Amino acid sequence: MPHPIAPQPLPDDHDGWAELAADASAPEKNRRGAFERLTTCIEGVARRVSVRFAGRRREDFCAGVLGDVWEVIGRFPAGANFEAWCYIVLHNRWTDLTRWEQRRESQSLLGHPEPSAPDIRAALERGLDSAAIFGDDDLREIRAWPLRDRVVLLCLASLWRKVPDDEWQGWVRDHRAAHGTPASDPFPPDSLDRGNGIADQNALLARELDLRRNTLSVILHRGKVRLGVLRYVRDLMGPDGGRP
Structure with a gap:
């Protein structure tokens, strides 16, 4: 009689949780659960980005980072370092934010x-x-x-x-x-x-x-x-x- 297939062990680190969250073939509940385990790491990276480029924590930036990372988590490459990857994602998000602020300022200077x-x-x-x-x-x-x-x-x-x-x-x-x-x-x-x-x-x-x-x-x-x-x-x- 064949032995039952043992379930795959769950990941126990940020990189493994990110791989599970990125796996579109995994059950949605499992993906969401894995992503929730990344919350503290993502918020910590957001603080680092904010302090590095603004000298302080910017609430308008940090408040939306979980949604920003979840939107692109499917692109996380297997075997990569999640914290380093997350830093790149949020740095790009910061660049996007400052670009919009610069555009707003230039419009004001132009009389709009x-x-x-x-x-x-x-x-x-x-x-x-x-x-x-x-x-x-x-x-x-x-x-x-x-x-x-x-x-x-x-x-x-x-x-x-x-x-x-x-x-x-x-x-x-x-x-x-x-x-x-x-x-x-x-x-x-x-x-x-x-x-x-x-x-x-x-x-x-x-x-x-x-x-x-x-x-x-x-x-x-x-x-x-x-x-x-x-x-x-x-x-x-x-x-x-x-x-x-």
Whole structure:
């Protein structure tokens, strides 16, 4: 009688946990559990990056790092050192953050101050009935955003309809392949439009995308700058908000 196959031993270090979290063929529960064991390491690397480049811990950077690393954990190469790999990922994330801050500052110097959240919200409400879609420049800008930011921010801003449908559906499929969410298909569900304001939208997206509320808050914080760069949004804001 053949002997039963012994279960594979679970990893007991950061590198092994990262390999399990990166394994798309592993059960989602196992992947999530392995990733949770990396939390302390990821947060420690984030503090190192923040202190090295800013001289202090920056909460707006550190608050979103777990989501940033989870989004790319599938790319972790087997046999690599997780802490060193994580440092590269978060250094790239830091570079992305400072690039957006520099762009915001240059816009201010050019006489286009950063728009406020209420100004952006009012402009977006004016554009809800518009059939116009994003132009090529705006699409190139949006494609450079992290995948999760694209999906969450465009839903919260009711701008996902401004992306060509085949491209939007491709982003949703990519998100589902990487994270196992969203649950609804098609996404976003009609109930997103029926929510009573940002709080309801946040709650729905947090459930659909299995995100923590603080991760949504970080995406929203970064999103004001990102939305303000788009020509589509600037045009909705009128002459004072438009770019030359």
